[in-house]
Amino acid sequence: MTYRAGWIHYTNVAPILDALTLPPGVTAITGVPTQMNAALLTGEVDIANISAVEFIRHADTLEALPDFSVAVLGPVYSVNLFHRGPVEGLGRIALTAQSAMSVALLEVLLRERGLSPTLERAEGEAETLLAQGFDGVLRIGDSALKEWYGVVGPFTEQTIVPEIPQTGRGITVTDLAEEWFYLTGRPFVFAVWAYRKDNPPPPALLSEMRRARRHGLGSLGEVARQHAHKLGLPADVVQHYLWNFRYHLEEADRLGLSEFAARAVPGHAPLQFGLHPSEDVLRAGS
Numbered sequence: 388m389t390y391r392a393g394w395i396h397y398t399n400v401a402p403i404l405d406a407l408t409l410p411p412g413v414t415a416i417t418g419v420p421t422q423m424n425a426a427l428l429t430g431e432v433d434i435a436n437i438s439a440v441e442f443i444r445h446a447d448t449l450e451a452l453p454d455f456s457v458a459v460l461g462p463v464y465s466v467n468l469f470h471r472g473p474v475e476g477l478g479r480i481a482l483t484a485q486s487a488m489s490v491a492l493l494e495v496l497l498r499e500r501g502l503s504p505t506l507e508r509a510e511g512e513a514e515t516l517l518a519q520g521f522d523g524v525l526r527i528g529d530s531a532l533k534e535w536y537g538v539v540g541p542f543t544e545q546t547i548v549p550e551i552p553q554t555g556r557g558i559t560v561t562d563l564a565e566e567w568f569y570l571t572g573r574p575f576v577f578a579v580w581a582y583r584k585d586n587p588p589p590p591a592l593l594s595e596m597r598r599a600r601r602h603g604l605g606s607l608g609e610v611a612r613q614h615a616h617k618l619g620l621p622a623d624v625v626q627h628y629l630w631n632f633r634y635h636l637e638e639a640d641r642l643g644l645s646e647f648a649a650r651a652v653p654g655h656a657p658l659q660f661g662l663h664p665s666e667d668v669l670r671a672g673s
C-alpha cells in the first residue's frame with residue numbers, strides 16, 4: 388500500500404526536504420501549512436509537517452516524530468507582524484489564511500498584553516494592505532522573509548550577527564518568535580511531523596528523512612545559495628535564516644511546545660511522540 392506524505396515546502400524546510408529521495412511505496416504532495424493541516428486530518432495524506440498548534444488540538448488522534456521540528460530560539464525572520472506605530476495602537480490586523488500557527492501565536496501574545504484588535508483574513512503584500520487601511524499585517528514563510536528583508540535591509544552577515552534593524556520605510560517588523568522568546572525564554576516550535584497514531588511512517592521513510600537532514604545541514608551553504616537565487620535574496624542572509632532553525636525537536640523545544648500548548652489550547656490531550664530515533668538506528672543496524 389502507498390504511504391502518502393504532505394510537505395509544507397517553504398525554504399525553512401529545505402535542509403530536510405531538498406535531499407530527500409522518497410523510498411519505494413511513498414508518494415508526496417506539497418502545500419501551504421493550512422492545506423497540509425487539513426490533508427492530514429481528512430486522511431488525504433498519512434504524514435505531514437503541520438502547524439504545531441494543529442498537532443496540539445488533535446493530540447488525541449495524532450502522534451509526532453520525536454526528533455523533527457521547525458523551531459527557533461529567538462527571532463525567526465519569517466513570521467512577522469508588519470505595522471505602523473506601536474503594537475498597542477493597532478485596530479485592524481490582516482491575517483493570512485496560509486497559517487494556523489502564527490495566528491495562534493499572535494492571539495497568545497495579544498492576550499498577554501491585554502490587546503484585542505480586530506483580526507481579519509486578507510491576502511496580499513503587507514505594504515499594500517497597510518496602504519489599504521490595515522494597521523498590522525501578519526505574514527509567514529518565504530514571502531514574509533522577502534518582505535522583512537525589503538523593509539529592514541539591505542545588509543550582510545556583518546550586520547546580521549550584532550544587530551538587526553526592525554524598522555524601515557515607516558514600517559516596523561515585529562518578529563513573533565522573538566516576542567515569544569522575550570515572554571518565555573523558550574524556543575518556539577512552528578511545525579512538527581505528525582501522523583495518525585494507528586498509521587506511523589515506514590522505517591525506510593524515517594531513515595531517509597534523517598539522512599536527508601544530515602546531508603542538508605552538512606551542506607547548508609549550498610542549500611542557502613540555491614534558495615537565495617530563487618528568493619532573490621543575498622546568500623548570507625538566507626544562510627543565516629536557515630542556520631538559525633532547530634530541526635531536531637530537542638528537550639528545550641519540547642518545553643517551549645508544552646508551554647505554548649498550555650497557553651493556546653488549555654485542556655488538550657497529552658502530546659505523544661513515537662518512533663524514537665534509536666529504534667531506527669537499531670533497525671538500520673548502524
Ligand SMILES: C=C(O[C@@H]1C=C(C(=O)O)C=C[C@H]1O)C(=O)O
Pocket residue numbers: 395397399420421436437438439457463465466485486487488489490527528529531577578
Ligand atoms: C517559521 C515558519 O514556519 C511554518 C509556519 C507554519 C504556520 O504558521 O502555520 C506552519 C509550519 C511551519 O513550517 C514559516 O514558514 O515562516
